[in-house]
Every structure is written in C-alpha cells, then in structure tokens.
Amino acid sequence: MRLTPNSRAWPKPRVPFYETTIMAPWSALLIVMLACGMPLGGQTQTGTVTGRILDPGGEPVSGAEVTVGWLSATTDSAGRFTLDRVAPGEYQPLVAPPSGRPLAGDFFAGQPLRNIEKVQVLAGKVTRIDRRLTPGGTIEVQVLKGGIVASPNEVIPPSLSAPGATYFPQPKYDHGRFVFSGIPVGEEYVVELAPLGHASVRSGPLAVAAAGATSVTTLSYDPGSATNVTGTFREASGAALANRFVFLVTVDGRTVATAKTDAGGEFVVAGPAPGTYRLVAVGTPTLATVTVVSGTSTHVELVWPQ
Numbered sequence: 001m002r003l004t005p006n007s008r009a010w011p012k013p014r015v016p017f018y019e020t021t022i023m024a025p026w027s028a029l030l031i032v033m034l035a036c037g038m039p040l041g042g043q044t045q046t047g048t049v050t051g052r053i054l055d056p057g058g059e060p061v062s063g064a065e066v067t068v069g070w071l072s073a074t075t076d077s078a079g080r081f082t083l084d085r086v087a088p089g090e091y092q093p094l095v096a097p098p099s100g101r102p103l104a105g106d107f108f109a110g111q112p113l114r115n116i117e118k119v120q121v122l123a124g125k126v127t128r129i130d131r132r133l134t135p136g137g138t139i140e141v142q143v144l145k146g147g148i149v150a151s152p153n154e155v156i157p158p159s160l161s162a163p164g165a166t167y168f169p170q171p172k173y174d175h176g177r178f179v180f181s182g183i184p185v186g187e188e189y190v191v192e193l194a195p196l197g198h199a200s201v202r203s204g205p206l207a208v209a210a211a212g213a214t215s216v217t218t219l220s221y222d223p224g225s226a227t228n229v230t231g232t233f234r235e236a237s238g239a240a241l242a243n244r245f246v247f248l249v250t251v252d253g254r255t256v257a258t259a260k261t262d263a264g265g266e267f268v269v270a271g272p273a274p275g276t277y278r279l280v281a282v283g284t285p286t287l288a289t290v291t292v293v294s295g296t297s298t299h300v301e302l303v304w305p306q
Contacts, residue, residue, distance in 0.1 A: 047121040050082040051129035053095060058132065066129075067094045068121070088123045136182040137208030137215070141171070141191050144220040149159070151174045158193045158219065177216075182206050193219045198226055198271050199294060218280065223296035229269040231288075233261045233302040240265030241304060247285075249278045 049068050053061045053075050060079025065072050068091045073081040119126050141158050143150040152173040160171075160180050171178040183189070191203040203217045229248065233241045241261055248257040248269050256277070259267040274294045278286045279302060287302045 002134060028090050032201045045053055046085040046087055047122055047123055047150070048082065048126045049086050049091075049093070049119070049121060050080070050126060051131065052079045053081070054079055054132040055131075056133050061133070064095055068119075086121045086127075088121050089161040090118055090120050092118050093129055118231075136184050137211060137213040139183055139189060139191065139206055139208065140178070140214060140216045141178040141203075142176060142216070142218045143178065143193060145195075146223045147220070152178075155193065155195055156253060158191050161190050161192065162187045185209070185213075191217055191219065193221070194271065195221050195223075198222075199273060200271075226297065227271055227280075227292060227294055228297040229272060229290055229292060229300065230276075230297060231267055231279070231300040231302055233265045233267065233304070236306050243282055246302070247280050248272055249280055251276060251278070
C-alpha cells in the first residue's frame, strides 16, 4: 500500500528524546516555583532609593556622593539622586560632599559621619531620603615652633580625627591659626601635628559644643630636638645608588617610614618614634639595624650586598 501525507496509516511522529528527558524537568520546576510562590522573570527583586540633599541654607548640594550599601550616586544640580536595583534590607546611608568643596554640615573632607538614619529598602518599593544638612562648628589650632607662631610654610597642616574613624580635612590658615570649619556637633576630636623630623604632638579631647561654636587648642614643638635617621646607600665599589627606596622596619616586620635616595645616594627618614629598627631596600635583607633616640639624628652607611 502506498502512504500519502493524508493517509490515516501515516505514522505519528515520535516525541524527540531531548523533549522527554530535558524539557520535562523544566516543566516540573516551573510547577514547583508557581506552587511555592517564587517570583518568575520580570518580577521586581530590588527597590529604589531616591531623594534630595540640601545645604544648611536650603540650597541644593550638587556633586555630593550618596552611598547605600555597595551602590552610590552623585547628586545633580538640583541636589537630587536616585539609586536603582538596591537589594532589600536595612541600610545606613552615607553622604560625602563634592570633592574640593568643604561644607558645613554632618560631614566634612569626604568622610561621612553617621548623618542619616537607617532606612529599610523593600522589593518593588521606592524609599525616599531628603536631608537638609545642619550647621557645624569650628576648631582652631595654633602651632608654636620654639614658642613662636609657625607660618603655613614651616609646618605640615595638622590633621583631625574622631574615635573609630580618621578624617583628613584641609584646614585653612588664618591669622596664625589653622581652622577646621563645618565640624559636626556632638563628636569628640583630637588634633595631631607631625612636624618633619620630630615626634607627633597630639591635643587633648576637643568638642564642638554647638552649631557655630569654636574650640581652640595650641600645639607646640621644639625645632632644636629633631629626630632623624640619615645615611648613604652605595654599591660595594663605592658608587652612589640614586633613586632607591629605603624602608625603616620594626623588629616585627612593620614598615613605618620610607625614604628615597638622591643623586648622591643620600637619604633622610624624618621623625621616627624612638625604638630599634631595621633598614632594608627592595630585594635586600637587613642592611643595618639602628636605635632611634628622641631628639637625636642617627647616621648609617648602607652597602648593596654582593
């Protein structure tokens, strides 16, 4: 008998092997997901965080960075920001001011304080953060070098820190004092001065009592009591080794200072704390061991090992 496509005797097509062995499990998985209420593709798994940041005067802060978890966004000219695809959960949002723009408020120098309350992000929902920064206070530091007010060209500006975190604001020099402005109220601060060749000098605890208040401290050091490690680095032949890095390392292997040799192979490690150290270079074992005494200068001759 001859079979044609319209013939009733034409054999039925068989189900391909891959459909019975591969597609069927996926069908079963789909049924399980529906039964358990698991979301399918296209359903929202994340939330959105949006808002606006204003300065103490009510003007928008543009260029500020708002961070929620691992995501961050920059505010636009109107101070607005939006973060999409934020995983659900509780977050501590952080705000950092625009680079190079000190702001009076809950943050300074690019390092945020705890300036926004925690927020809860829900899947498929929009969480809004609107923040008007509150005015801060001022900390003024007078630096005395040998009893005389030091100019900004004579010392490295002091740094400011708070418990649990270190900040690096850039103080302005004004009439003999280094001025930190926009400092948040309610924290306890310490000012540290690190003169070249001298041990660091730290203030006692400082506080900004209220918005607009000023706290003043004085830090002094004696220019005649420099503590240095100086030396030369040469080859065994006596030739100077220029542009080589020399490291001052503690006995437990921690590098505390680095110096670079000049054209004559000379170097200076300024202001190390008293103690015993090793001097090493890249690719060398210990070249010398030195004991640093406060207020003295120690000289060493280093020779590249053969």
